[in-house]
Amino acid sequence: MPELPEVETVVRGLQTELPGRRFASVSLFRPDLRFSLPEMMEERLQDQEITGIRRRAKYILIDLASGETLMIHLGMSGQLMFAEADNYQQAKHDHVLFALDDGRLLRYHDPRRFGMMVLAETAELSAHPLLAHLGPEPLPKLDATYLAKKLSARKGPIKPALMDQTLVVGVGNIYACEALFLARIHPEAPAFQTVDKANVVVKAIQQVLLAAIDSGGSTLRDYVRSSGDIGYFQHQFQVYGRSNAPCYVCTTPIAQLKQAGRSTFYCPNCQAPL
């Protein structure tokens, strides 16, 4: 599920629940996520107080009183959900179980196991290899001059460029498609040709991410608590997943193509080639 809006929603849900709590215990059912889980993770988390919850790019950062931070990436299919200790039954693809000192459980559930967990020194977090090369956050402010400069150095098409986390973080396949639709830019347009539209691109990215966070905030808040991914965002998509369906603006059938191995959706009329 996770592009920036989902991760942000999960983080907001955790922020109201976790700070001040301690991990009573941590159980590992499967250590082989994308990377092997951190050495001695159970021991390093045991009895640690959670001091804060943050997000960087698509990473959930759980700060601990020990001076370490637990970084969680949900990959393609990761979910964090609360459960009650009384009636918890280990479900298929529950890989990690965090028991809190108030008796509740936080399950990490990830069928594809593309997710990852890392423990790193909080003070040196920004230098961690997974975070060091990340681009700026798109919210609340993204410098259009910066984006224009980055785009000008690109030869390839703009859509995969927007998904490059070293350029700007948080934009995945869905929101790259949606943002380009809002910006009325063809996904195959060369990135360097869109430099003079950098302001439009920035606004489009921010608009679509904010809208997703806003609406996701009501439904996906439960995402952290209960066991329901209900595909909420699909109701708002203008182009993503809408192949051959009429464009909401001009009724032209939405087109689909493949770029860098990922499906791209766009309106051939609204997003005319530059």
Added chain:
DNA sequence: CGGCGGTCCTGTCAGC
């Protein structure tokens, strides 16, 4: 360095 393709893994769905 930029850009592309392959790869990790499992579940789901379209098509035969």
Added chain:
DNA sequence: TGCTGACAGGACCGCC
């Protein structure tokens, strides 16, 4: 109904 292949919201790695 059952099988097969394509595809899925991410990102690293190796290769040109």
